[in-house]
Amino acid sequence: MKNAAAVSYIRQLCCLGLGGQIIMPELLRALHAFIPSASNMFHWADANYQMSNTYCENSALYSLYPQYLKEFYNSKEVHIYKVGFSEAMRIGHGWGNSERLGPDFLSGELFNELFRPNDIRCGIEATIWENGRGLGSIVLNRGPGEKPFSDVDEMRLRSLIPYIAHGLRGTRDLRGEMAPSGESGTLIVDSQDKIVQFCPEGKRLLLLAMHFGRIARDAPSLDSPALKRLSANLRGILRGRLQPVPMLRQQHALGEFVFRAYPLGSDAQPNGSIAVVIERHEPLPLKLMRNMSTLPLTARQREVCLLLSYGYSHSMIAQRMHISKHTVTDYVRKIYDKLDVNGHEQLMKKLVAITIH
Structure with a gap:
């Protein structure tokens, strides 16, 4: 997608009126065509300028938030970024480009304890600002060996602020038709209903289904009551009992998550391992927008x-x-x-x- 087409698509996406949470996965995905990056993320601010929620393309980053919130949030990060998250939401601008933070950024605790182990070398940030207050912060990251972000990259990101702010304010009713987003993953559950194996996408979707909507102040758990219900239903059916179909739907601001359970192995033993497939569904207009591009x-x-x-x-x-x-x-x-x-x-x-x- 060329730059002009990419920015046009982003503007249209932000004008669907669906709201910031439901469009965020697609918005961050679309940004790669406008400003190349390794992974993108967004942090929401509440009415008190506090970080209230986050969406990360790289699911490994979710595990960093307990340490970040405890040790750096609105405290040590002020010395590194020259401004904390809440202050950025009050004044309308954050740290901008990590290349301007100087050598202290690369030698500091935040970079070496959180960013470096997760292959983040540099980033740019834009505070999404409307009517005198910050709505959130969007961050684009690049890894080791990748070209640092330029002033032009930062200017391009900032040019989207009014559109992203408009997109965050959307309130369209989401009870309409949902369509598969193309995102799916698998988990393997043992005879004790414990997750013993998962693909990266399966773990990411489970975390989003269970934990999206609140910032993680503790390490996110993969222990899910939904998986236990699925497992019980499938094992009951395999024992010849009348049980509900081993399929669950869970809907929140990121869309609808569909869980389906299947016996693992050709003999389909009731006490055997189970494969759980997770799919994310999104409002039909989002899928149509992406496909029409x-x-x-x-x-x-x-x-x-x-x-x-x-x-x-x-x-x-x-x-x-x-x-x-x-x-x-x-x-x-x-x-x-x-x-x-x-x-x-x-x-x-x-x-x-x-x-x-």
């Missing part, structure tokens, strides 16, 4: 597709976009021609079915 559609055509997915009629789309109904019909006809589909149902199926790697 790969198609030869103009910005206006993408907007028409999105409104069609909401169930808008041609007349309603015309009113929403301040154009004539005839123009909407022309847009729809050209969309059908470009994507080689014959109607609304085929269009929606095609837009949802695209897989992006």
